[in-house]
Amino acid sequence: MRLSRPARGLLAAITAVVLALIYLPLLVVFVNSFSTSKNLTWPPPGFTLEWWAKAFQSEGALEAVLTSLQVALAATAVALVLGTLISLGLQRFEFFGRDAISLLVILPIALPGIVTGIALNNAFRTGLDVQLSILTLIIAHATFCIVTVFNNVIARLRRLGTSLEDASSDLGAGIWTTFRLVTFPQLRSALFAGGLLAFALSFDEIIVTTFTAGSSVKTLPLWILDNLFRPNQAPVVNVIAVVLVLVSIIPIYFAQRIAGAEKVVR
C-alpha cells in the first residue's frame, strides 16, 4: 500500500484538526486562568495575574497537591512491585488458570470506578472495620494501577524472550544475579512507562477516591471538586490545571526519549 500525496495530506489535516480540538478546551482553561471574570464568561472581559498569585498562596491547593503526590507515589510503588511479579509469573510459566489471573488484573480498570469504589468502601468499613484513611486510599489506587505496569512489563517480557536469561544462568549466574543484571535492566523503560501511567491514573482519580479516602484526606481532584463551583476559586483551579499540564511535559518527554533511544538500539 502506497499512500498518495492527497491521502497523506488528508490524514495530516485530520490529525491537525483533532489536535486543535483536543487543545481547544485546554486553551480555554489557560486563557481563563488570566481572565478577570470569576464565572468564566467568554470572551474574557480583561486579564489579570491575580489568580496565579492566589494559586501559589493557596494552602489548600498546595496541601492537596502534596497529598496527591504521596498517594500516587505510594500506589505506583506498590503497583510496580506487584505488576512486575505477576507479569513474570504469567509470562514465564505455563499453568492452569493463567487466563483467569490476567482477567483478574484487568478487572479493576475494566469495571466502572464507582463499582470498585463502593465495593472497597463496603469492604473496608463493614467487612474489615477499619477507618478510611490515606492508607485505604493508597490500597484502592494501587489495585487499579497494577494493570498499567502489568501490561507494559508483560509486553516487554514477551518481546525479550528467554535466551539472554538462559545464557546468564548457563554462565553460572543465580536467579537473583540474572534478574539484577539481565532481566531488570531490560525492563527498566517498560517499568518507567507503566509507572508513569499508573502515577497519572492515580493522580487524577476522583471516583474511587471519593469512596475510599478518609474525610481528612484531600487529594487534588477532591480539592478541585470542592472548589470548582465556587466563583472565587474556579480561576485558581484553572491555574493549577495549567501548571499540571506544563509540569507533565518533563516526565512524558523523558519516557519518550527512553523509548526512542531503545528503538534505535534494537
Next chain:
Amino acid sequence: MTVDASAPPRRAVVPQPRGTIARQGSVFLSRHSRLRLSLLLSAPLFWLGLVYIAALAALLITALWTVDSFTGQISQTWTVDNIVAVLTGSLYQTVTLRTVGVALLVTIIDIVIALPIAFYMAKVASPRAQRLLVIAILMPLWASYLVKAYAWRSVLSQGGIFEWMMSPFGGHSPGYGLPATIITLSYLWLPYVILPIYAGLERVPDSLLEASADLGGGTWSTLRLVVLPMIWPAIIAGSIFSFSLSLGDYITVNIVGGANQMLGNLVYTNVGAANNLPLAAAIALIPILIIFAYLAAVRRTGALNNL
C-alpha cells in the same frame, strides 16, 4: 593479538560460587519452578484476591440484603427484592439503556477519530514528529479530568466559546444534556483509545503493506484485509477503556448533562443520600454484568493483551 607460544596455556578462572544463603536459595528455586511461580504470584494474588475479589463478592452479597427502614441499618435478611426491583423498574431500564447508548456512541466516536490519527502517527509521520505527537496526545491526560469537564461546560455554555465560534455560521451550542455529555466523554477518553491503536499500528510492519501493494492490493483493500485484522485487538482494547469509563461515569453527566442521569448517578445517590447500599449494590450489578459480557465476547480477539 599475538600469542606467545612459550607461555603456559591460560586457564579461565571460574570462581567457585560461594555457598551463601542467597546462592542456596537461588539453586533451590531454580530446581523447583512451581515454587518459583507460587512465590511470584502469591503477593499479587493475595492483594487482588483479598482486596478486590473479596470486596466485589461482599458487595454482591449485600445486594441480597435489605435496609431497615426505621433504623437505616443494613439488616441481613436474604431477599431478592432489590434485584427484582432493578430488573423490573422502568427507571432502571431507561437509565440502563441511556447509559449503554451513551457509552456505545462515545466508543464509536472515539474509534472513528482515533483511527486516522493513530495511522498518521504510526505510518506517515517522521520519527521526530511521531514522538512529538505522542507527547501531544499524552499531555492532556495530565490536566485534571474535572478541569477538562468543566472547561467543556464553559465551552458549551450560552455565550461560551462554542456559540461564539459558531454564531457566524448560524450554529448553536447544544447546551447541557446528553449531546454535551457524549462530546465531553468522547473528549476525555480519546487519548486512551488513540494510544493502544497507535501501538497496534506500530506493530504492523511496513513490509506487509508493501507486499500487499506489490500483489495488487489497493489502499482500501490493504487497509481492510491486512491492517484491520492486525489492529483489531488494539481497537477492542481501546474500546474497553472508553466503554467502561463511560459506563460508570456520574461526574461528567453532573457537570454538562443537565438533568440527565446515568447508572453511576443512581448508584451514587443510593450510597449517599438514600443510604441504601443494598439497592446501590443491586444497581451496580448492571454495569458489572455488561462489562463481563463485553470482556467475554472480546476475550478471543486477544484484546486483553493490548490494553
